[in-house]
Amino acid sequence: EAYNMINITNTKLTAGLAHPVKILHITDIHLTYANEKDTPEHHKLMKKRFDVFRGEGEFPPFTPKEYFEQAIALAKEEKALLVCTGDAIDIHTHGNIEVIKEILEGEDLMFSPGGHEHQRICRRTMEEPYPYFETVRLQLEREFSEFDLYFESRVINGLNIITADNSMDYFPQRTVEAFKREIEKGFPIIVFFHDPIWDELLNKKEPYHQNVRLTQEDYLRSGEMIDILLHHPLVLTTVGGHGHRDEERIIDGKNHYMTSGLFKGKARMIEII
Numbered sequence: 001e002a003y004n005m006i007n008i009t010n011t012k013l014t015a016g017l018a019h020p021v022k023i024l025h026i027t028d029i030h031l032t033y034a035n036e037k038d039t040p041e042h043h044k045l046m047k048k049r050f051d052v053f054r055g056e057g058e059f060p061p062f063t064p065k066e067y068f069e070q071a072i073a074l075a076k077e078e079k080a081l082l083v084c085t086g087d088a089i090d091i092h093t094h095g096n097i098e099v100i101k102e103i104l105e106g107e108d109l110m111f112s113p114g115g116h117e118h119q120r121i122c123r124r125t126m127e128e129p130y131p132y133f134e135t136v137r138l139q140l141e142r143e144f145s146e147f148d149l150y151f152e153s154r155v156i157n158g159l160n161i162i163t164a165d166n167s168m169d170y171f172p173q174r175t176v177e178a179f180k181r182e183i184e185k186g187f188p189i190i191v192f193f194h195d196p197i198w199d200e201l202l203n204k205k206e207p208y209h210q211n212v213r214l215t216q217e218d219y220l221r222s223g224e225m226i227d228i229l230l231h232h233p234l235v236l237t238t239v240g241g242h243g244h245r246d247e248e249r250i251i252d253g254k255n256h257y258m259t260s261g262l263f264k265g266k267a268r269m270i271e272i273i
Contacts, residue, residue, distance in 0.1 A: 017158050020271055022079060028244055029084075035095035
């Protein structure tokens with residue numbers, strides 16, 4: 001099968017479940033499409049960005065779109081829940097939104113955004129004024145109304161699988177409050193989000209994106225979330241993306257994971273028993 005070309009990192013966790021749960025984690029797909037509704041500048045930009053990821057990735061044989069379709073097929077074949085943690089699109093263009101919605105139509109998966117879902121440029125920082133970010137976020141929520149982009153929870157075989165938004169390098173209050181309610185259910189928890197907990201969040205002092213304005217209360221709330229993720233006994237592990245590499249770190253005795261980019265043809269299969 002074509003999806004056998006995906007390079008799978010296998011991870012096994014023990015949670016004392018009566019029946020095992022399989023999760024296919026994909027992240028950082030970086031689709032680069034523009035259509036007739038996009039500007040000529042965006043068409044040029046998407047071609048350049050396609051070349052960037054072709055150079056960094058492992059395609060041919062497959063493009064990011066084809067790897068995405070293969071991952072969906074693989075999850076079905078393995079009877080695994082598909083979880084995507086953002087940067088599925090490289091830039092917020094009409095072309096990218098059209099393509100990703102076509103791919104996801106009728107599919108069952110959990111999704112949490114990354115920073116790239118919110119931007120129409122590819123500089124290291126987002127230089128638009130703050131209202132621009134808010135406008136894109138509201139647009140995302142309309143375009144992906146089947147997902148709660150801040151927080152989702154799904155209990156399978158006694159395992160609580162959670163996607164928690166940290167796409168702007170902190171956990172918003174809405175996400176933190178929802179997560180604390182899930183802990184009260186008493187199930188073991190695995191948490192997926194875009195930025196791995198050790199790179200962009202741990203001991204974070206200022207936002208990565210210039211147009212995100214955080215208060216001291218925002219930092220306190222996000223810090224509270226990080227403390228729970230690191231130390232609460234119900235949290236088995238966290239799984240992120242963003243760094244375009246596979247990595248595992250032990251923090252305070254608990255393993256945390258980063259999954260490499262699907263644009264490289266890589267994904268992580270997690271089996272919890």
